[in-house]
Amino acid sequence: MTERNQAQQGTQAVDRAAALVAMVVQADEPITFTELAEASGLARSTTSRLLSALERTRLLExxxxxxxVPGALFALYSARHDQWSDVVRLARPTLRKLQRDTGETVNLGIPRGDTVVQIAQETTRYVLGARDWxxxxxxxxxxALGKAMYAFDGLSLPRAPLETPTQHSIDSLDRLEQDIRRVRRLGYATTSEELEIGLSAVAVPVRDRAGNTVAALGVSGPTVRLEGRVDQFGRLLLQQAEALSGLLRNRMLEEGVA
Structure with missing residues (x-):
């Protein structure tokens, strides 16, 4: 084989591998081996060989x-520009499991200023309650996400006056502090139609290696479906949040973060 032919074959392999990476990165959800082989038009043996190489180099996993799904190198790159992208990637299996176990919408939220911004969501299978937050x-x-952060030092308490989106919203710092004491005792926070009429939620803190609250994990849905299930969901969230906190601690150890 001539040097020119070898170069052409090498370029072809790179092109094929790049095409596989692009398919995975652009897909809306994880993509299977069979789907990749069929979409690329490559032989299954060739697809398998290229995917193995891409896994070894951490471009795919x-x-x-x-x-x-996109590999750790993508998460590392994204983390340099968005510190929460890797957290979302690590949390995604936990969110999916909670959605399957509860049937309701599951959210991961972080503090931003004096508000809570939700950075990941797995949406309920029901039409009622299916909103992208x-x-x-x-x-x-x-x-509930915010209350969990207040109770476990992820957010500083707000200043009065408090916004009241509904007639059920907490309208004073005294009432909020009373609720926070309850959250600390139970380990999880709840809301009942305090943000929107008909919407209730349960949430727990997520901690980093140092034990600091860096996020909150919650389940939300129509009040009629959550009634009688709040304690069950609270216990389930506490278990999954502990597992997620462990993943964050392990990742920090791998990266050498003190």
Whole structure:
């Protein structure tokens, strides 16, 4: 084989590998081996060989079902520009499990100023309650996510007067502090129609390696569906939040973060 032919084959392999990476990165959800082989038009053996190389170089990886998702190098790059992108990637399996177990919308929120911004969501399978909250600024005292952060030092208490989106919203610092004491005792926060009429939620804190509250994990849905299930969801969230906190601690150790 001539040097020119070798170069052409090498370029072709790079092109094919790049095309596989592009398919995975641009997909709306994890994509299977079979889907990649069919979409690329490559032989299954060639697809398998290229995917193995892409996994070794951390450009791609597989989720718990074996489907392909962008690899750790993408998360590392994104983290340099958005510190929460890697947290979202790590949290996604937890959010999906909670959505399957509860049937309701699951959210991950972070503090931003004196508000809570939701950075990841797994939406309920029901039509009622299916709203996208990602990127929406929410008054922290009206949300279970915000109350969890208040109770476990992820957010400083707000100043009066407090915004009252509904007649059920907490309207004074005294009432908020009383609610926060209850959250600390239970370990989880709740709201009932305090942000929107008909909407209730449960949330717990997510902690980093140092034990600081860096986010909150919550389940929300119509009040009629959450009634009688709040304690169950609270216990479930506490278990999953502890597992997620462990993932964050392990990732920080891997990256050498003190």
């Amino acid at each position: 597989r989720d718990e079902s074996g489907a392909y 990602v990127g929406v600024d929410v008054p922290a005292h009206c949300s």
